[in-house]
Amino acid sequence: xxxxxxxxxxxxxxxxxxxxxxxxxxxxxxxxxxxxxxxxxxxxxxxxxxxxxxxxxxxxxxxxxxxxxxxxxxxxxxxxxxxxxxxxxxxxxxxxxxxxxxxxxxxxxxxxxxxxxxxxxxxxxxxxxxxxxxxxxxxxxxxxxxxxxxxxxx
Amino acid sequence: xxxxxxxxxxxxxxxxxxxxxxxxxxxxxxxxxxxxxxxxxxxxxxxxxxxxxxxxxxxxxxxxxxxxxxxxxxxxxxxxxxxxxxxxxxxxxxxxxxxxxxxxxxxxxxxxxxxxxxxxxxxxxxxxxxxxxxxxxxxxxxxxxxxxxxxxxx
DNA sequence: TACATTAGTCAACTATGGTTTACTAAAAAT
DNA sequence: ATTTTTAGTAAACCATAGTTGACTAATGTA
Numbered sequence: 001x002x003x004x005x006x007x008x009x010x011x012x013x014x015x016x017x018x019x020x021x022x023x024x025x026x027x028x029x030x031x032x033x034x035x036x037x038x039x040x041x042x043x044x045x046x047x048x049x050x051x052x053x054x055x056x057x058x059x060x061x062x063x064x065x066x067x068x069x070x071x072x073x074x075x076x077x078x079x080x081x082x083x084x085x086x087x088x089x090x091x092x093x094x095x096x097x098x099x100x101x102x103x104x105x106x107x108x109x110x111x112x113x114x115x116x117x118x119x120x121x122x123x124x125x126x127x128x129x130x131x132x133x134x135x136x137x138x139x140x141x142x143x144x145x146x147x148x149x150x151x152x153x154x
Numbered sequence: 155x156x157x158x159x160x161x162x163x164x165x166x167x168x169x170x171x172x173x174x175x176x177x178x179x180x181x182x183x184x185x186x187x188x189x190x191x192x193x194x195x196x197x198x199x200x201x202x203x204x205x206x207x208x209x210x211x212x213x214x215x216x217x218x219x220x221x222x223x224x225x226x227x228x229x230x231x232x233x234x235x236x237x238x239x240x241x242x243x244x245x246x247x248x249x250x251x252x253x254x255x256x257x258x259x260x261x262x263x264x265x266x267x268x269x270x271x272x273x274x275x276x277x278x279x280x281x282x283x284x285x286x287x288x289x290x291x292x293x294x295x296x297x298x299x300x301x302x303x304x305x306x307x308x
Numbered sequence: 309t310a311c312a313t314t315a316g317t318c319a320a321c322t323a324t325g326g327t328t329t330a331c332t333a334a335a336a337a338t
Numbered sequence: 339a340t341t342t343t344t345a346g347t348a349a350a351c352c353a354t355a356g357t358t359g360a361c362t363a364a365t366g367t368a
Contacts, residue, residue, distance in 0.1 A: 013272055013273065013276055014276055014279055014288060014291055014292045014295060015179050015183065015272055015275040015276050015279070016272060017292065017295045017296050017298075017299055018172070018175050018176050018179050018295055019176045019179050019180045019183065020176070020299050021172050021176060021295055021298045021299045021302060022172050022173045022174075022175060022176015022177060022179075022180075023176060024299065024302035024303065025169050025172050025173050025176075025298075025302060026173045026176075028302065029169065029173065043323095043324075043325090044324085044325090045324075045325055045326085048325095059345075059346095060345075060346065060347095061344080061345055061346080069325090069326070069327090070326075070327060070328085071345075071346070071347090072326090072327075072328085072346085072347070072348080073325070073326055073327075075345095075346060075347060075348090076325095076326095076347090076348090077325090079347090092345095095334080095335075095344090095345080096333090096334060096335085096345095097333065097334045097335070097344070097345040097346070098334095098344090098345055098346080099345080099346070118167055118169055118170060119167065121169040122167055122168055122169050124301065125168055125169065125298065125301065128297070128301050129294075129297070133294070134168060137168055137294050137295075137298075138168045138171065140283075140287070140291050140294070141168060141171045141172055141175055141295075142171050143282070143283070144171075144175045144179075144279065144291075145171055145174050145175045145178065147278070147279065147282050148175065148178035148179060148182065149178065197353095197354075197355090198354085198355090199354070199355055199356085202355095213315075213316095214315075214316065214317095215314080215315055215316080223355090223356070223357090224356075224357060224358085225315075225316070225317090226316085226317075226318085226356090226357075226358085227355070227356055227357075229315095229316060229317060229318095230317090230318095230355095230356095231355090233317090246315095249314090249315080249364080249365075250315095250363090250364060250365090251314070251315040251316070251363065251364045251365070252314090252315055252316080252364095253315080253316070309368100310367100310368085311366100311367080311368080312365100312366080312367075312368095313364100313365080313366070313367090314363100314364080314365070314366090315362100315363085315364080315365095316361105316362085316363090316364105317360105317361085317362085318359105318360085318361085319358105319359090319360090319361105320357100320358085320359085320360105321356105321357075321358075321359100322355100322356080322357070322358095323354100323355090323356080323357095324353100324354085324355090324356100325352100325353090325354090326351105326352080326353085326354100327350100327351080327352070327353095328349100328350085328351075328352095329348105329349085329350080329351095330347105330348090330349085330350100331346105331347085331348080331349105332345100332346085332347085333344100333345085333346090334343100334344080334345080334346105335342100335343080335344075335345095336341100336342080336343070336344085337340100337341080337342070337343085338339100338340085338341075338342090
């Protein structure tokens with residue numbers, strides 16, 4: 001394999017490009033979120049918890065189960081986010097052992113601001129691609145996510 | 155913001171979906187590469203070096219500069235990959251301080267096998283999307299990469 | 309020729325994001 | 339009622355991926 005083939009192959013792999021763009025966006029997303037929340041201590045690991053917390057509140061154990069990590073590690077991250085005033089806790093009325101985790105929806109560090117940060121990146125994409133192209137790309141990429149989440153081997 | 159809005163917004167963000175699919179593919183890519191090379195010790199950090207090594211050979215310092223990390227850390231990873239027989243070193247005839255890093259192109263652990271591993275993931279995508287759709291997706295995603303690499307701020 | 313810079317390495321340290329072990333308290337099962 | 343399981347936490351530990359500082363040897367420059 002010659003150099004030119006190598007370079008060609010790298011650019012020609014959709015997988016490769018998807019990994020790359022995912023990382024680039026993630027980098028920006030973290031920066032944007034830190035900025036939105038005015039919290040430089042916000043780390044990747046904190047953001048990674050977001051998708052597993054429902055608006056109706058989710059217990060620490062449930063978040064851990066969904067994410068596939070120990071509840072100890074989730075517990076620590078949640079406490080830090082409570083300190084940062086991004087989340088708050090409420091006793092589960094059904095089970096007094098359990099603590100439900102919620103997003104703060106008022107105050108300076110609401111989840112809405114986090115979304116605005118993410119959306120500013122989408123804004124950039126829309127500006128470059130146009131609304132129509134953005135929408136069709138979204139559909140396509142969502143299909144990819146579907147494929148990789150449903151496929152178990154290969 | 156209600157739950158339904160939240161879920162809708164998450165699914166509707168191209169950024170979010172791109173981050174997600176990138177991670178899912180990366181996960182599979184690492185598994186596939188470990189398998190291709192029959193080297194369970196192969197780590198993410200090793201794979202991350204690949205894009206910075208040319209077929210004509212690249213010095214440790216140059217790889218470090220390209221990747222934006224210290225040459226000490228690159229040096230260590232390169233040594234490990236030499237042990238794994240993925241790379242080999244050759245003295246630079248122009249500068250006897252410098253060591254050029256090359257991909258092994260013969261033996262059991264060639265870069266070709268690494269590509270086959272990555273390509274098997276692309277195969278999966280082609281099977282699900284069809285050739286035409288794959289190609290148009292590739293073009294689109296490559297545009298995204300371009301956007302995020304060229305844009306410096308928002 | 310002497311001095312500064314660069315390539316590479318080693319060892320010690322650091323940050324991150326976990327896990328494992330050990331514990332308390334509440335709930336569920338027998 | 340006793341035992342077992344579950345929720346949460348704290349502390350110690352671990353792997354990964356990097357940094358910084360100190361050094362050698364080769365190169366480049368005044």
